[in-house]
Amino acid sequence: MVLESLNPMHYNITSLVPDTMPVATVPILILMCFLFLIWNHEETSSIPGPGYCMGIGPLISHGRFLWMGVGNACNYYNKTYGEFVRVWISGEETFIISK
Numbered sequence: 001m002v003l004e005s006l007n008p009m010h011y012n013i014t015s016l017v018p019d020t021m022p023v024a025t026v027p028i029l030i031l032m033c034f035l036f037l038i039w040n041h042e043e044t045s046s047i048p049g050p051g052y053c054m055g056i057g058p059l060i061s062h063g064r065f066l067w068m069g070v071g072n073a074c075n076y077y078n079k080t081y082g083e084f085v086r087v088w089i090s091g092e093e094t095f096i097i098s099k
Contacts, residue, residue: 039054047084047085047086047095048081048082048084048085048086049061049077049081049085049086049087050077050081050087057088058088058091061087061088061089062088062089062090062091064076065087065089073087074096074098077096078096078098083097083098083099084096084097
């Protein structure tokens with residue numbers, strides 16, 4: 001009898017989850033999406049450059065400078081965005097001005 005009560009196949013898992021669970025998850029998911037949109041929202045800058053995108057932009061920008069070197073990375077950003085570019089180096093906003 002003890003072994004039978006410890007057997008996990010003895011219990012029906014669907015009977016343990018109440019029927020109201022899917023109804024409660026919809027407002028929670030909507031709230032989480034709304035908070036994510038607010039957290040991800042940023043004011044657009046008038047200076048061109050890679051986007052911030054939840055911190056991924058600075059990581060890509062910094063990685064490009066480490067991988068390509070300062071000169072090649074500056075040339076890449078100048079070709080892509082123009083003469084005045086905003087990038088991130090070591091997590092700090094940096095401006096590249098060239099002609």
